Amino acid sequence: MDETAQRLLGSADRLSRDPETEIDWDAPVGDGYGLSPEWSTLYGTSYWDELSVDQRRELTRHESASVATTGIWFEMILQQLILRDIYDKPPRTAEFQWALTEIADECRHSIMFARATAKLVEPAYRPRLLARELGRMFKTVATGESAYAAILVAEEVLDVMQRDWMRDRRVAPLVRTVNHIHVVEESRHMVFAREETRERLASAGRGRRWVSALVIAIAADMIVSSMVSPQVYANVGLDVDRAVREARRNEHHRSLLRTSCANLMDFLGSVGLLTPAAARVYRRTGLL
Amino acid sequence: MTFAISGECCSDASCVAVCPMNSIHPSPGEAGFGTGVSLFIDPRTCIDCGACADICPVDAAKPADRSAAEDVSRNAAYFAGSDPLAAMDLDTWEPPEYQVWGGGPRRVLVVGAGPAGMYATRELLLRTDAEVTLVDRLAEVGGLVRFGVAPDHPQTKQIIDTFERITRHPRARWRPGTTAEELLGRGGFDAVVHAVGARRSRRLGIVGEDSACTAEDFVAWCNGRPGAVLPVELNGPRVVVVGNGNVALDVARLLVSDDERLRSMDVAAGVRRVLGASGIREVVLLGRRGPEDAAYTESALQELQAMSGGRVTLKYHATPVAWTGADRTPSADRAASGASGAGRGLLLDGGELISAGTLVTAIGFEGDPIDGLPFDSARGTVPNVRGAVVGRPGHYVAGWIKRGARGGIGVNKACAQETVQTLVSSSRGAVSPGS
Numbered sequence: 001m002d003e004t005a006q007r008l009l010g011s012a013d014r015l016s017r018d019p020e021t022e023i024d025w026d027a028p029v030g031d032g033y034g035l036s037p038e039w040s041t042l043y044g045t046s047y048w049d050e051l052s053v054d055q056r057r058e059l060t061r062h063e064s065a066s067v068a069t070t071g072i073w074f075e076m077i078l079q080q081l082i083l084r085d086i087y088d089k090p091p092r093t094a095e096f097q098w099a100l101t102e103i104a105d106e107c108r109h110s111i112m113f114a115r116a117t118a119k120l121v122e123p124a125y126r127p128r129l130l131a132r133e134l135g136r137m138f139k140t141v142a143t144g145e146s147a148y149a150a151i152l153v154a155e156e157v158l159d160v161m162q163r164d165w166m167r168d169r170r171v172a173p174l175v176r177t178v179n180h181i182h183v184v185e186e187s188r189h190m191v192f193a194r195e196e197t198r199e200r201l202a203s204a205g206r207g208r209r210w211v212s213a214l215v216i217a218i219a220a221d222m223i224v225s226s227m228v229s230p231q232v233y234a235n236v237g238l239d240v241d242r243a244v245r246e247a248r249r250n251e252h253h254r255s256l257l258r259t260s261c262a263n264l265m266d267f268l269g270s271v272g273l274l275t276p277a278a279a280r281v282y283r284r285t286g287l288l
Numbered sequence: 289m290t291f292a293i294s295g296e297c298c299s300d301a302s303c304v305a306v307c308p309m310n311s312i313h314p315s316p317g318e319a320g321f322g323t324g325v326s327l328f329i330d331p332r333t334c335i336d337c338g339a340c341a342d343i344c345p346v347d348a349a350k351p352a353d354r355s356a357a358e359d360v361s362r363n364a365a366y367f368a369g370s371d372p373l374a375a376m377d378l379d380t381w382e383p384p385e386y387q388v389w390g391g392g393p394r395r396v397l398v399v400g401a402g403p404a405g406m407y408a409t410r411e412l413l414l415r416t417d418a419e420v421t422l423v424d425r426l427a428e429v430g431g432l433v434r435f436g437v438a439p440d441h442p443q444t445k446q447i448i449d450t451f452e453r454i455t456r457h458p459r460a461r462w463r464p465g466t467t468a469e470e471l472l473g474r475g476g477f478d479a480v481v482h483a484v485g486a487r488r489s490r491r492l493g494i495v496g497e498d499s500a501c502t503a504e505d506f507v508a509w510c511n512g513r514p515g516a517v518l519p520v521e522l523n524g525p526r527v528v529v530v531g532n533g534n535v536a537l538d539v540a541r542l543l544v545s546d547d548e549r550l551r552s553m554d555v556a557a558g559v560r561r562v563l564g565a566s567g568i569r570e571v572v573l574l575g576r577r578g579p580e581d582a583a584y585t586e587s588a589l590q591e592l593q594a595m596s597g598g599r600v601t602l603k604y605h606a607t608p609v610a611w612t613g614a615d616r617t618p619s620a621d622r623a624a625s626g627a628s629g630a631g632r633g634l635l636l637d638g639g640e641l642i643s644a645g646t647l648v649t650a651i652g653f654e655g656d657p658i659d660g661l662p663f664d665s666a667r668g669t670v671p672n673v674r675g676a677v678v679g680r681p682g683h684y685v686a687g688w689i690k691r692g693a694r695g696g697i698g699v700n701k702a703c704a705q706e707t708v709q710t711l712v713s714s715s716r717g718a719v720s721p722g723s
Contacts, residue, residue, distance in 0.1 A: 004338070007351065010289065011336040015309075038386040163305075164384040176378050180308075184375075187308040187339040194342055251417065255389040259414045263306070263343060269453040279458050288458065 004195045005094035008188045012101050017181045019112035023174065029119050032172030033057050034064030035165045041228050044252035047243060055236060062125075062232040064165075064175055065117040067158070069125040070227050071182075072113050073132070074154040075106040077139040081147040098192060105185045116178045123235050127226040134222055145200040146212045149273060150219040152193040153264060155186050157224060157287075160260030194267060201271050213273040217281035224257065224285055254286040261287040290334040291341060292355040292363040295587025296443045297326030297348040300407075300698025303340035309333050309375040312340060313366070317382060322699045325585055328366035333375060345447040358590060392416040392712040393478035399423055399468040402431020403697045404687020405483035406451040407704035413457050416712055418478070421461040423468055426514065429455060431485060433697055435513035436504075438538035439553040440545070447697060469659070479682050479711050483704070486655035486668055486688035492530060496611035503535045503650030510542055512556050523613070523645025524567030528634045530608060531650030532575040532582035534696075537592050539648050540571045544599045571596075572642055574634070575604040576651075583694075603642075610635040611647045653693035667692055675707030676714060684711050 033056075040060050042048040051059065086099045117125070126132070142150065165171050166179040201209065233243035247253065265288055268274045274282075282288035293303070293312075304315040304327065311330040314320035326348070329340065340349040352360050373380045396412055398405050401424035412420050428434060429451045437444045455462035463471070472480065489502035501520045508516035527543055529536050542563070545553075550560045575582055579602075582589075592600060612632050633643035654668025661680055664671050669692050670685045677683040686707040687700050695703070 007289070007336060007338060011338070015335040036384060036386070038384075038388070044388050166378055167381040167384050169379065169383060180376075180378060184308040184335070184337075187306065187337045191338045191342050251391065252389050254417070255415050262410075262414055263302070266450060266453065269456070270449065274453075274456075283458055 001195060001199055002094045004191065005098035008098050008192060009094055009101060011188055012098075012105075012185075015184065016105075017184060019108060019115075019178070019181055022181070023112070023177055025115060025119070027174075029172050029174050031057065032175070033168075033170045034061030034120055034172065034175060035067070035161070036060075036168045036171060038252075039063075039161055039164060039256060041247035041250060041253055042243060043250070045246040045250050047238070047246045051238075055238075059232070059236045059238075061120050061172075062123075062235055063228050065121045065123075066125040066229045066232050067161075067227050068113040068117050068178075069229075070127055070223065071154075071158060072110045073127045073135065073226070074223060075110045075113075077135050078147075078151045078154070079103045079106050080139040081142060081151065085143070085147060102189055102192065105189070109182055109185070112178055112181065116174055119174060120172070121235075123231070125229050125231060128229070131222050131226045138219060142215070144212070145197045145204065145273070146215045146219075148193045148196040148200065149212070149216045149268070150223075152190060152197065152267070153216060153220040154223050155190050155193065156264040157220075157257070157260055159183060159186055159190070160263075161256075197267075197273075198271055201273075209272055210275050210277065213268075213275040213278035214281070216268070216273060217278040217285075220287060221281055221285040224287065257286055258288065290331040290336050290352050291329050291338065291349050292331075292352050292360045293327050293329055293340075294348045294350065294355060294359045295326055295362075295585060295591065296346055296441060298346045298444065298447060298698035299325075299327055299696055300345065300447075300701040301327065302343045302345060303327065303349055306339040306343045308337065308339065309335055310373050310381055311375070315382065316702045322695050322702065326587065328363045330367045330372060331360075331364050332367065332372040345450050346443050347446060348443065358587075362587065387415075387709050387713070389415050389712055393418045395419050395421070395477050396711070397421045397423065397468065397471060397477045397480045398483060399480065400431065400483035400485060400687070401426070401429040401451070401455075401462075401464075402483065402485050402687065402700075403433055403447075403451075404485065404690075404700040404704055405431070405481070406454055407701045408481045408483055408686045408708060409460060410454050411704050411708040412481075412711075413454070413459055415708055417459070419459050419461065420457075421463060421471065421477070422455060423463045423466040423471060425465065425467055427464045429462070429464075432487075435508050435511045435516070436535075437511070437697075438507065438542060439510055439555045440541060440549070441538075442554060444697065477682075479684060481684045481686055481707060481711065482658055482661070482670065482677075482689060483686040484655070484658065484689050486653040486693040488654050488656055488668075489649065490652045490654055492608060492649055492651060494608050494610055496613075497647075497649070499613070500611055500647035500649050503531065503539055503648060504653065506539055506542075506648055507535070510555055510559055512559070518562065520646060522562060522566035522568065525569040526572060526633075526642070526644045527568050527570070527646045527648065528572045528574055528613075528642055528644045529648045529650055530574045530576070530634075531652070532573070532577075532584055533650060533652065534584050534588045536573060536648075536650035537584050537588045539650055540573050540600050541592055541595060543568050543571050543648075544596050549595075566646075568646075569599060571600045572644065573600055573602050574606050574608065574642075575602070576607055578604045606640075607637040608634050609637050613644050613647055653688065655689040655693070658689070673710075675703075675710045681714075 082099050089096045162179040166176045233240045304312045311333045396418045398409050430448045489504045509518045633641050657663035662671050671678040672685050675684045684707050686704045
């Protein structure tokens with residue numbers, strides 16, 4: 001573990017990014033999409049076909065702001081999870097120092113996402129109450145592999161979509177840069193979270209593994225279902241009921257989600273966290 | 289420090305997709321991808337995050353300080369002639385590509401659980417919500433990865449774990465030891481993906497070839513494929529291996545391995561005994577064309593030269609005309625004695641005789657025709673357009689039977705993606721069984 005942490009510290013030394021100075025926060029956002037249109041929850045539905053180009057662009061900007069807000073919510077949870085985990089560890093170890101580096105990264109990311117969403121759209125988004133309250137409980141009690149694998153879930157799902165958006169010239173330059181900053185720093189976080197998860201599971205018995213697998217799956221469900229708030233559709237002036245209904249049935253969007261979770265599912269399978277009960281949850285959420 | 293990719297690379301490009309700095313090339317779509325060469329990490333832009341190593345299914349990506357020096361220099365050399373790609377300039381990245389998925393097939397049959405079939409299954413499970421039935425005539429997944437990869441490359445076989453996980457997916461039905469005909473007769477599939485590979489060895493077409501051993505037989509025997517037997521006796525002190533691909537190099541490596549090296553591999557005691565008793569001291573690796581045309585990868589050649597201690601000789605521009613090493617047929621004897629007077633071994637068209645006790649041919653593979661599907665016998669493949677079988681709606685091909693026997697394990701990922709993309713956008717209605 002310490003070897004990995006040492007290497008990650010070295011890597012952070014080679015390239016850490018400062019959104020404060022790297023992004024020109026005074027520049028106008030322009031009129032790009034908020035995310036790749038193909039990643040819109042309505043892309044491929046009949047509702048999408050009825051929207052004007054302006055409405056589609058506006059929809060993606062709101063969706064992007066909503067996803068970023070979910071990102072902030074989860075980053076706050078994971079900062080607390082990590083802080084609790086290392087609370088009484090020896091500060092001189094690389095593992096301890098890397099953990100604090102990661103918290104610092106996440107702290108900067110949350111500020112970056114907050115500022116970017118404010119530039120992108122007028123209304124502010126928040127995860128729904130149930131997610132917020134479950135998150136409150138999770139950050140207070142989760143430990144070991146449950147904590148680290150849940151961190152991984154949030155990071156992996158976001159990672160694949162953000163890679164698409166950052167490479168897409170139709171997407172607003174601000175969003176592209178924000179996403180690349182996140183992708184670079186998250187790649188180290190994901191390596192760390194996998195390593196921690198593997199290590200914590202090494203001594204876990206069947207019962208604990210079963211419970212952890214289920215907790216992680218439920219956390220994943222909560223994260224994914226919180227990404228795009230129904231309020232998005234209302235704010236763009238769409239029929240919320242119809243939009244929610246069509247988005248839920250959007251097989252194209254589900255296939256993008258499944259693809260972005262492919263590495264995650266493979267990892268969970270390889271460490272024995274894809275138990276039949278957990279697999280049922282992932283299947284219902286549309287990740288498997 | 290940075291990372292480096294070794295010659296064990298499977299080229300399935302999972303690492304390319306997770307590298308946050310666009311440091312790994314050639315990526316799918318770039319020149320050089322899919323030609324059998326491994327992938328490389330640009331040390332000038334690698335930030336050492338380790339994401340590639342974390343995802344690598346065959347453990348080929350490693351920190352530079354834990355890699356072989358040759359691997360580190362090979363990675364650096366690949367980029368020597370080009371400017372570093374600035375990941376910060378997001379327009380230097382390939383733009384994302386999307387295929388609109390929606391609807392699509394409900395039930396798909398995938399025939400063959402080798403790499404092409406496994407990647408096709410994975411892709412179907414990701415891209416569609418279809419139920420995928422996977423069959424293989426063997427009892428285990430892996431195909432050539434399990435039974436065709438040399439046993440001294442155990443890392444490459446790690447990908448089997450990934451394949452086995454795919455069979456446990458809730459929408460996958462794994463039917464080992466089953467043939468496609470048994471299931472197709474009952475019908476009910478919206479599409480069939482034939483990923484049966486190309487397992488028939490190409491033939492040299494020379495006199496006496498019937499008493500030579502094909503690479504397929506040799507490697508299957510070494511790997512303990514059920515029912516595989518060595519069709520000839522292994523006789524030293526010299527063996528000729530015809531072929532200049534990585535499979536030929538695999539065979540040469542195994543033939544000159546001493547007992548100690550064999551013990552370090554996952555091979556049966558019987559295989560070790562036969563190899564040990566063969567008295568093989570030397571291998572001549574014969575290329576019908578020059579080294580510039582050789583299909584082996586640089587890293588495979590380096591590995592062979594490093595381990596063989598001079599016991600493997602490379603000979604190029606050699607055209608064999610007859611094999612008289614084991615064969616006692618009059619025609620072969622006449623051919624041999626007519627040219628050089630006497631001796632047993634491999635006769636070349638210039639009249640030279642390479643005396644040898646055993647001949648192994650490793651000049652590539654070709655596919656067998658599939659019942660009910662058209663077949664291009666010149667190429668040994670099923671005629672197809674981006675994976676859709678010509679003239680047979682609902683039938684698709686992936687892997688070697690689709691594109692010919694070239695490209696390593698991971699190249700099948702891009703190949704299967706193309707086929708599944710075609711399938712999802714064109715599959716409609718149930719298919720009829722092969723006629």
